[in-house]
Amino acid sequence: MMCVWPQVETREDEEQSIKLAEILELLLAAGYFRARIKGLSPFDKVVGGMTWCITTCNFDIDVDLLFQENSTIGQKISLTEKIVSVLPKMKCPHCLEPHQIQGLDFIHIFPVIQWLVKRAIETREEMGDSVRAYSICQFQKSHSLPEDEEFLQRKDMAVSAVLKVLEVYKPQRKYRRQRDAGELQKEESRVHSTLLEYGR
Incomplete structure (x- = not known):
């Protein structure tokens, strides 16, 4: 029995690291390039990415999702609770608990990140034309080609x-x-x- 636990933990650790890599790839694909910074902890990368996705979705929420790197434990707990409270309001089909984010349970975080990234990309596509038109209009006010x-x-x-x-x-x-x-x-x-x- 003693041999079984280390194998399970090792396999679980491997799965966790694979899911972390997939999460970081998703965040990079969505445009969250801070996920590349090697000096950031996995918590900062993942929670920063989640906060960025929620902000990118332009979802009207009453929660201040101020993310700071290297936060204290209290700030991390508060932020993860806020993120978890926002997800149902955004109609996220996946359930996530604050302790899963704090404990870096990437297997359970992955589907939420996947959904958030999809929503962020959709929102950017919807907003792209209007933002482009607005930027061209602003450019033409003071510049000419x-x-x-x-x-x-x-x-x-x-x-x-x-x-x-x-x-x-x-x-x-x-x-x-x-x-x-x-x-x-x-x-x-x-x-x-x-x-x-x-x-x-």
Whole structure:
């Protein structure tokens, strides 16, 4: 029996380290690059990633998820409790307890991270177009590209050319309806008569 426990613990440790590696890969794929920093503890990487995902999801919560590296035990407990309280509000299908985060139970943390990363990526895709449009608008307020300046010059020349053409070819009355001619009753006849006066 003594031999069985170390094997189980070793296998569990291997599974935990595999899940940690998968969690870090997921966070990196989502854009949380602090997961690469070697000086951070696994707790800081995972909890920082969870906090980042929740913040990225733009989910309206009344909880302050302020994450600080190398927090005290009290701060870690408080933060993990806040994260766990937010997950049901976000309709996370996976259950997670604060002690599982604090105890670095990566096997149980993994599905939650997977779900959070998926939500974060979806949110970024939804927000991407509006953010891009807003950034372009802000850029164009104070900057212009060479193509834009060239377009404005061509536009000015084109507008002046169009105005000249309009001046040359503006409508000129060629004929005038005689005063003693009777009034036309139908609108179609009046339109046709007016067009004839201008030679159309």
